[in-house]
Amino acid sequence: MLSVAKRSTRCLSTFSVARGLHKSALDVAERPAFEETVTSSFGRFIQSVQPRHLSPTVLQRSKRMILDSIGVGLLGSNTEVFELALQHCQHMYASDDVSFVYGRQGVKLSPTLSAFVNGVAAHSMDFDDTWHPATHPSGAVLPALLAISDMLHKNSKPSGLDFLTAFNVGIEIQGRLMRFSDEAHNIPKRFHPPSVVGTLGSAAACARLLSLDHNQCSNALAIAASLAGAPMANAATQSKPLHIGNASRLGLEAALLASRGLEASPLVLDAVPGVAGFSAFFEDYAPQPIPSPEGGEHSFLLEKQDIAFKRFPAHLGMHWIVDAAAVVHKTLVGLRGGSVSPNLVQDILLRVPLSKYINRPFPKTEHQARHSFQFNACSALLDGEVTVQSFYPEAIRRPELHALLSRVRLEHPHDNPANFNIMYGEVEVTLVSGDVLKGRCDTFYGHWRNPLSQESLQNKFCNNAGTVLSDERVERLIEAVGGLEHLDDCKPLLTQLQ
Numbered sequence: 001m002l003s004v005a006k007r008s009t010r011c012l013s014t015f016s017v018a019r020g021l022h023k024s025a026l027d028v029a030e031r032p033a034f035e036e037t038v039t040s041s042f043g044r045f046i047q048s049v050q051p052r053h054l055s056p057t058v059l060q061r062s063k064r065m066i067l068d069s070i071g072v073g074l075l076g077s078n079t080e081v082f083e084l085a086l087q088h089c090q091h092m093y094a095s096d097d098v099s100f101v102y103g104r105q106g107v108k109l110s111p112t113l114s115a116f117v118n119g120v121a122a123h124s125m126d127f128d129d130t131w132h133p134a135t136h137p138s139g140a141v142l143p144a145l146l147a148i149s150d151m152l153h154k155n156s157k158p159s160g161l162d163f164l165t166a167f168n169v170g171i172e173i174q175g176r177l178m179r180f181s182d183e184a185h186n187i188p189k190r191f192h193p194p195s196v197v198g199t200l201g202s203a204a205a206c207a208r209l210l211s212l213d214h215n216q217c218s219n220a221l222a223i224a225a226s227l228a229g230a231p232m233a234n235a236a237t238q239s240k241p242l243h244i245g246n247a248s249r250l251g252l253e254a255a256l257l258a259s260r261g262l263e264a265s266p267l268v269l270d271a272v273p274g275v276a277g278f279s280a281f282f283e284d285y286a287p288q289p290i291p292s293p294e295g296g297e298h299s300f301l302l303e304k305q306d307i308a309f310k311r312f313p314a315h316l317g318m319h320w321i322v323d324a325a326a327v328v329h330k331t332l333v334g335l336r337g338g339s340v341s342p343n344l345v346q347d348i349l350l351r352v353p354l355s356k357y358i359n360r361p362f363p364k365t366e367h368q369a370r371h372s373f374q375f376n377a378c379s380a381l382l383d384g385e386v387t388v389q390s391f392y393p394e395a396i397r398r399p400e401l402h403a404l405l406s407r408v409r410l411e412h413p414h415d416n417p418a419n420f421n422i423m424y425g426e427v428e429v430t431l432v433s434g435d436v437l438k439g440r441c442d443t444f445y446g447h448w449r450n451p452l453s454q455e456s457l458q459n460k461f462c463n464n465a466g467t468v469l470s471d472e473r474v475e476r477l478i479e480a481v482g483g484l485e486h487l488d489d490c491k492p493l494l495t496q497l498q
Contacts, residue, residue, distance in 0.1 A: 039269040041289035042173065043218030045298070046204050049169050051161040051485075053293040058300045059485055061307065062168050064457055065129055067481045068309050069138035070497070071464035072128050075388075076121035077103025078467055081238045085120045085245060089113045099150040100498050103468040111147040112249050112256075115202075118143035119248035123194075123241040125388070126370045127313035127464075131171075132305065132421045132448065133178035133185045133193070134316075140198025140247035141170035141205045146497070147252065148209050149490050157494070158209055160487030168300060170205025170251075173221075174198060175301040176290055177269075181282035187317065187355045187418035188232055195230035195243040196281045202251020203258075212259055222264030224254035225278050235357045236371035306448040308420070309457060312386040314369075317358050317418075318376040319444040320425030321350060325380035327439030328429050333384070335435075340382055342403035344431050350377055351411045351426035353418035362405055366391040377427055378404040469496075 054062075076082055086101065089109055099114030101107045102121045109117065122128050122139030131137050145166055149158055158166070174197040178184045184193065203224035207217045227250040230243045258264075268277040269287055279285035291297040308316060332340050352373050360372035369375045369391050378401055379390045389395060416423055427439045443450045452460070458478060465474045473496050480493040487493070 037267055037270050038287045038289050039218050039221065039266055040214070041292070042176075042204075042221055042269055043214045043216075044292060045290045046169055046173070046208050046217040046221075047212065047214045049165055049208065049293050051165050053298070053300075054161075054165060054168055055300070055303055058168060058302050059164060061302050062164055062171065063481055063484055064309070064454075065138045065171070065307055066142060066167065066484070067461050067478065068129055068457060069122055069142045070477065070481070071461035072125065072313075073102045073118055073122040073139075073143070074468050075127065075464035076124035076241075077101075079121070079124040081124050081241050082117065082121045084238070085117050085242070089117055099147040100494070102497070105498070108150075111151045112252050114147040114150070115144040115252050116245040116249035118146065119245035120241045123244035125313035125391075126240075126315055126367075127310055128244070130308045130310070130316045130420065131175065131178075132308075133175075133181075134187060134420055135174055135178060135193035135197055136244060137171050137174050137194070137198070137201065137307070139244040140174070140194050140202050140251065141167055143245075143248040144202045144206050144252040145170075145209055146494070148206060150494055154491070157489035157491050160484035160490055160493075162209065163490050163493075164484055166205045166209035168302065169208045170201040171302060172300055173204040174201035177278065179301075180287045181284050183282050183284050185419055185421070187353065187358075187420070189356075190232060191281050192230045192232055192235065192240070192243045194247050196228050198244065198247030199228035199251045199254070200224045200278075202248050203254040204251075206252045206255035207258065210255060210259055212255065216258045216261075218266060219262065219264050220255045220258035222266070222268035223257050223262060224251050225268045226264065227251075227254060229281060232357055236360065236363075236365075236368045238367060240367065306451050308448050309446050309452045309460070311444075311446050311452070311456075311460070313388055313391065314376055314386065315358055315371045316420055317353070317355065317423070317425075318370070318373065318386070319446060320423060320441045321352060321373050321377045321427065322380040322386050322425075323441035323444045324425045324427040324439040325377045326384050327441075328427050328437045329381050329384040331437050331439075332381070332429075342400050342407075344433075345381075345404060345407055345429055346432045347430040348377065348381070348404060348408045349411060349426075349428040349430075350374070350408060351413055351416060351424075351428070353416050353423045354412040355418045359410060361408065362402070363396065366393070366396065369396055373410065374405055374408045375401075378408065381427070381429070 096110040097108035099111045102118050128136045128139045177197045200221050203220040207220040234240050358371045360368050361374050363369040363372040363375050379386050424442045429437045446452050477496045
């Protein structure tokens with residue numbers, strides 16, 4: 001664990017940790033004792049987790065998450081939305097050269113703004129990892145931890161194991177919160193999940209890395225709850241990546257405020273009749289205390305369920321329909337040879353879950369296209385795959401693509417719910433000849449039930465990171481992340497990202 005005494009003089013003066021707790025104005029007799037609450041169990045868990053509690057499986061899976069998230073963040077630093085966010089931070093705030101920015105040599109921002117823009121980069125192309133219940137866990141946590149690590153004095157950097165422990169705390173908190181609601185298991189309709197649980201995950205991870213005490217960890221979560229939440233209406237727009245950036249930034253700010261002694265509700269995660277705490281985000285919220293790792297009762301969720309890593313930059317639901325359409329493409333090429341002509345196709349039927357925000361018949365922008373069953377199915381029918389280049393403006397405007405889009409119909413079978421754990425995708429193409437070709441995908445390659453191989457994951461990372469870094473730096477990053485638990489401090493990781 002990091003000790004406060006190890007921090008630099010500058011960091012101590014800027015981010016001092018106030019250990020004393022002030023008496024609440026509430027009569028303590030009117031509420032449960034602090035130790036009896038769900039909220040306090042989470043605070044105690046955050047403080048008490050140690051590197052020894054991370055199994056080899058958890059360590060390996062979390063390192064894969066870190067590598068993938070860094071890669072998509074570096075690739076995302078090429079996007080327009082990232083550039084807009086960076087310009088905003090540089091023009092509207094006083095310069096503070098503390099923490100690095102993805103893909104920008106020599107550019108540094110304050111730790112919170114670094115967490116923000118790097119979080120935006122991670123989700124700028126919807127290429128980041130996904131878990132079940134549905135959320136994007138890494139992008140909300142990793143940028144904040146990297147910003148803190150960059151902030152600390154060169155002699156006070158966290159060890160690789162401390163870094164991994166804090167990262168896993170942030171992931172675990174998100175997973176536990178999502179499992180308090182059956183509603184959260186389905187594709188969301190109201191709040192974008194990483195803007196909710198991601199903010200608290202970031203706060204938890206930062207609190208752990210800053211070695212906050214039990215009460216401060218609980219306060220960090222409660223403060224973060226007041227900073228959380230974004231509506232689904234901004235999906236498929238340039239504002240959606242801000243959800244991840246804000247989750248990372250605001251979680252870090254919550255932890256820093258808690259370190260100064262700011263207090264918040266000691267019952268924010270509890271179900272209190274007549275008072276909405278975290279239950280405001282989920283109508284069927286039913287919380288349970290989190291077991292203490294010290295008692296040997298706790299098993300990390302990442303031990304039981306892996307993460308989904310995307311092969312192309314689009315909403316996770318698109319991966320089922322793309323794999324199904326690729327089967328049809330292969331059959332079409334085998335029947336006709338050469339490229340696929342829209343003139344051969346009379347009708348395209350997609351059997352997909354009912355989810356309004358990913359039903360977009362004629363997307364006009366890259367962000368809309370990333371959230372369109374129709375676009376992704378037709379792109380795969382034409383090309384046999386979907387790639388980063390599929391969302392370039394010239395690819396979106398292709399006449400042959402629009403010809404296919406005009407022939408698409410959607411069906412929503414009752415046995416195909418909007419749930420990433422049990423949904424499927426089917427593509428049925430009727431040719432002008434009368435022949436009917438079908439493709440179906442129940443579990444795409446990259447899903448937690450069918451995870452990417454290490455080779456596939458590293459190839460994705462090399463392709464993404466290689467857009468802004470030299471081959472040598474890319475290889476050094478792979479080595480640094482791969483051996484993170486053996487690093488005395490995380491400087492080798494940070495050095496390659498500067």
